[in-house]
Amino acid sequence: MGGIELSPExxxxxxxxxxxxxxxxxxxxVTLETEGGxxxxxxxxxxxxTLKGGAATAGMENIARLTHALESLLDLVxxxxxxxxxxxxxxxLEAVDVLRRCLAAVxxxxxxxxxxxxxxxxxxxxxxxxxxxxxxxxSGRADGPSGQAAPASQGSTGTAAGEPVQEASxxxxxxxxxxxxLARLSGQVAEGERVFRFIVDVEPDAAMPSIRLYQALxxxxxHGRVLQSNPTVKEIEETTADHTRxxxxxxxxxxxxxxQAALAEVSHLRQVSWEAVGGPSDKPDEGAGxxxxxxxxxxxxxxxxQGAGSxxxxxxxxxxxxxxxxxxxxxxxxxxxxxxxxxxxxxxxxVGELVIDRTRLARLGHVDLQLQELQExxxxxxxxxxxxxxxxxxxxxxxxxxxxxxxFRKFPRMVRDLARRLGKDVRFExxxxxxELDRAVIEQISDPLVHLIRNAVDHGLEPPQDRVAAGKSAQxxxxxxxxxxxxxxxxxxxxxxxGIDAERVKRTAVARxxxxxxxxxxxxxxxxxxxLFLPGFSTAGQVTDVSGRGVGLDVxxxxxxxxxxxxxxxxxxxRGTRFIIxxxxxxxxxxxxLVNIRGTMFAVPLDSIVEILLVGGERVRMANGWPxxxxxxxxxxxxxxxxxxxxxxxxxxxxxASNPVVVLRSGAGPLxxxxxxxxxxxxxxxxxxxxxxGQVPGISGASILGDGxxxxxxxxxxxxxxxxxxGTAFRGHGGHFEKSA
Amino acid sequence: MAVVLVVDDAQFMRLRLNKLLxxxxxxxxxxxxxAEALEKYAQRPADVVLMDITMPQMDGLxxxxxxxxxxxxxxxVMCSALGQQSAVLEAIKSGAKxxxxxxxxxxxxxxxxxxxVN
Numbered sequence: 127m128g129g130i131e132l133s134p135e136x137x138x139x140x141x142x143x144x145x146x147x148x149x150x151x152x153x154x155x156v157t158l159e160t161e162g163g164x165x166x167x168x169x170x171x172x173x174x175x176t177l178k179g180g181a182a183t184a185g186m187e188n189i190a191r192l193t194h195a196l197e198s199l200l201d202l203v204x205x206x207x208x209x210x211x212x213x214x215x216x217x218x219l220e221a222v223d224v225l226r227r228c229l230a231a232v233x234x235x236x237x238x239x240x241x242x243x244x245x246x247x248x249x250x251x252x253x254x255x256x257x258x259x260x261x262x263x264x265s266g267r268a269d270g271p272s273g274q275a276a277p278a279s280q281g282s283t284g285t286a287a288g289e290p291v292q293e294a295s296x297x298x299x300x301x302x303x304x305x306x307x308l309a310r311l312s313g314q315v316a317e318g319e320r321v322f323r324f325i326v327d328v329e330p331d332a333a334m335p336s337i338r339l340y341q342a343l344x345x346x347x348x349h350g351r352v353l354q355s356n357p358t359v360k361e362i363e364e365t366t367a368d369h370t371r372x373x374x375x376x377x378x379x380x381x382x383x384x385x386q387a388a389l390a391e392v393s394h395l396r397q398v399s400w401e402a403v404g405g406p407s408d409k410p411d412e413g414a415g416x417x418x419x420x421x422x423x424x425x426x427x428x429x430x431x432q433g434a435g436s437x438x439x440x441x442x443x444x445x446x447x448x449x450x451x452x453x454x455x456x457x458x459x460x461x462x463x464x465x466x467x468x469x470x471x472x473x474x475x476x477v478g479e480l481v482i483d484r485t486r487l488a489r490l491g492h493v494d495l496q497l498q499e500l501q502e503x504x505x506x507x508x509x510x511x512x513x514x515x516x517x518x519x520x521x522x523x524x525x526x527x528x529x530x531x532x533x534f535r536k537f538p539r540m541v542r543d544l545a546r547r548l549g550k551d552v553r554f555e556x557x558x559x560x561x562e563l564d565r566a567v568i569e570q571i572s573d574p575l576v577h578l579i580r581n582a583v584d585h586g587l588e589p590p591q592d593r594v595a596a597g598k599s600a601q602x603x604x605x606x607x608x609x610x611x612x613x614x615x616x617x618x619x620x621x622x623x624x625g626i627d628a629e630r631v632k633r634t635a636v637a638r639x640x641x642x643x644x645x646x647x648x649x650x651x652x653x654x655x656x657x658l659f660l661p662g663f664s665t666a667g668q669v670t671d672v673s674g675r676g677v678g679l680d681v682x683x684x685x686x687x688x689x690x691x692x693x694x695x696x697x698x699x700x701r702g703t704r705f706i707i708x709x710x711x712x713x714x715x716x717x718x719x720l721v722n723i724r725g726t727m728f729a730v731p732l733d734s735i736v737e738i739l740l741v742g743g744e745r746v747r748m749a750n751g752w753p754x755x756x757x758x759x760x761x762x763x764x765x766x767x768x769x770x771x772x773x774x775x776x777x778x779x780x781x782x783a784s785n786p787v788v789v790l791r792s793g794a795g796p797l798x799x800x801x802x803x804x805x806x807x808x809x810x811x812x813x814x815x816x817x818x819x820g821q822v823p824g825i826s827g828a829s830i831l832g833d834g835x836x837x838x839x840x841x842x843x844x845x846x847x848x849x850x851x852x853g854t855a856f857r858g859h860g861g862h863f864e865k866s867a
Numbered sequence: 868m869a870v871v872l873v874v875d876d877a878q879f880m881r882l883r884l885n886k887l888l889x890x891x892x893x894x895x896x897x898x899x900x901x902a903e904a905l906e907k908y909a910q911r912p913a914d915v916v917l918m919d920i921t922m923p924q925m926d927g928l929x930x931x932x933x934x935x936x937x938x939x940x941x942x943x944v945m946c947s948a949l950g951q952q953s954a955v956l957e958a959i960k961s962g963a964k965x966x967x968x969x970x971x972x973x974x975x976x977x978x979x980x981x982x983x984v985n
Contacts, residue, residue: 337956340959391982
């Protein structure tokens with residue numbers, strides 16, 4: 127079938143969906159190798175099949191060819207004729223990689239012509255020829271012939287929405303009907319006619335969607351016959367319920383593509399897909415089709431949007447600032463995201479409400495009102511507005527949230543390949559992949575996680591013989607887990623390997639001149655581990671191509687701090703290591719404490735505040751040249767912002783009264799910040815300050831407050847770092863606390 | 868230039884649709900009820916008819932049926948309000964090609980017209 131001219135929207139949809147299919151295949155392949163199971167085989171087969179149909183429809187011949195070869199091979203696996211072994215999985219994974227390259231080429235040039243798939247397709251075909259049952263180990267799990275695992279609902283319209291129907295008649299010439307139901311139906315199918323299952327989706331915001339489906343049914347009747355449909359004509363005629371999806375079994379003598387094209391006359395269809403149901407329809411380019419509704423693309427109707435994270439404040443262009451470790455495969459995150467129709471509907475409603483407010487406000491300018499009435503009306507409108515904007519904010523935030531699964535799914539493959547290359551036996555566990563995180567944050571932590579997981583497999587875990595010698599199981603464990611606590615998301619990468627020797631870390635740090643032997647002596651083991659994050663530190667004895675690529679944990683730390691996160695490390699020598707990443711739920715909006723310092727408003731993110739205290743002025747003590755304040759049973763360093771930003775920002779410290787102090791969380795222990803006045807808690811929207819990003823240490827951006835004034839946002843990590851950098855300068859005098867000391 | 872016949876009893880609606888369509892490069896003919904629409908169409912067949920459902924004298928559905936009977940090629944887009952689902956369904960069964968729902972979004976009106984003109 128000739129290449130079809132695709133519109134940009136169609137191409138994007140094709141890419142998004144195909145990428146999902148490839149991701150699914152990859153994920154399932156890794157599962158298949160470790161756990162086996164006919165369900166996984168069936169699901170991979172379905173993904174390959176759907177991908178093939180889309181590619182054929184879009185005219186992507188290489189993808190179609192490769193998926194066809196995959197399908198044939200998987201069919202043998204499914205029927206138990208070919209065993210699952212590491213060679214097979216290797217080849218299938220390679221196919222996944224090549225498919226990715228094809229998709230990348232399509233994204234670049236609009237076609238997959240440039241990718242050579244011939245060799246691999248031939249290899250897949252050769253694998254399909256191999257005599258079966260060579261390696262009994264894994265093949266036993268393939269469930270033998272019952273691996274067909276045909277869904278019970280085949281051929282009925284009750285199939286779960288969107289689930290592709292399996293064709294049992296894939297193999298050329300086998301021609302068996304897929305179910306009894308179809309056999310009955312076949313009586314209604316004349317010579318030259320075929321049965322297709324069409325799925326038609328209406329744009330989510332279209333009015334009277336059921337009638338659009340009714341129109342689609344009329345089109346089907348024009349071009350063939352509708353055997354079954356859900357909803358039925360009757361259901362549409364007799365109820366006013368809004369149906370937005372139609373599934374119909376259609377008998378037609380025409381090409382399904384032509385029927386699909388004919389649906390263009392129905393307005394506001396979002397997507398039409400079709401699949402052959404049973405019957406001799408195994409021409410590779412006629413398995414299934416899917417695409418946006420033909421004809422003029424509905425303006426703004428599709429439930430995807432461009433670069434959700436691209437405008438996220440604080441987000442820098444990829445690749446800027448430090449070269450992070452490369453991702454395992456060139457799988458760019460699709461730059462559209464799926465948003466549930468429910469969320470979009472809610473947004474639409476809320477915008478509608480805003481329009482009402484606008485009208486009410488505009489009216490106030492034209493109508494003669496008493497001041498009293500005006501005030502009352504304004505109060506009403508502003509009350510309504512604040513409720514609506516709060517809801518809008520919530521809903522938009524919800525739309526920005528993506529489950530971590532989208533990121534985590536690529537790791538099992540990476541760990542598998544890595545373990546195979548290093549000759550290690552690794553069990554990789556993922557927990558909490560349904561935890562949701564702002565999309566912009568997810569993109570930023572991908573590289574750091576790749577780095578930490580590679581580290582865990584390469585450096586964390588010992589070779590099997592060492593493990594056995596140490597009395598451990600030969601198989602090492604790497605666990606990636608995510609969870610939600612308060613306003614933060616935590617992601618941990620833990621291994622049960624050799625752990626990190628704090629003394630060795632200290633020695634290396636001293637050898638690298640990062641600190642003096644004396645200083646090293648005084649470090650607590652936990653503090654010593656923090657040294658790993660210093661630039662230029664690397665404990666790896668040798669450089670491997672796996673993780674010793676000259677990029678250290680300092681880059682990991684930098685990347686994570688870029689999204690206002692922190693990373694810490696715990697290690698139990700001989701038992702394992704755990705990296706803990708703490709991330710804010712979102713980048714765009716934070717809960718902050720507003721404080722006033724010399725007339726300037728500062729916003730301190732709540733998640734970096736330990737507590738707020740009033741400290742009697744006389745309670746400051748000098749220790750080692752530092753002003754310190756007692757906080758319960760602890761004594762913590764006190765810093766006056768004036769010491770960092772100059773006298774114009776020095777908080778007044780009254781010796782004879784209580785002074786407000788904000789205790790900040792920092793990597794090196796708490797730090798007390800003196801301020802003039804505590805204003806209160808508020809949600810603030812972060813705006814980056816163009817042209818001065820990072821120029822003032824300790825300031826990450828600004829926010830506009832309700833009264834229109836500006837607050838500077840304290841970057842606690844940067845601030846404490848600057849304090850430490852200036853630390854030595856403070857010693858010997860008390861800075862702005864001199865008088866009180 | 869493609870001709871659009873706008874049938875609506877409300878002058879305001881006719882005015883707005885006229886402005887929108889004229890600006891988009893169509894020639895607009897107006898009719899205030901079904902009878903007038905049939906008359907105007909007979910004088911000069913329009914490429915697309917935008918037909919309101921609720922009108923005095925001869926309502927949109929009656930006008931649609933009569934129009935389709937006399938001129939089977941007439942391409943009609945029904946203009947309905949929310950809640951007129953069964954009327955719209957009847958119109959579709961009676962040969963209306965498309966429908967739009969008030970309040971009109973200009974791009975949807977233009978989209979529907981453009982689709983039938985092509």
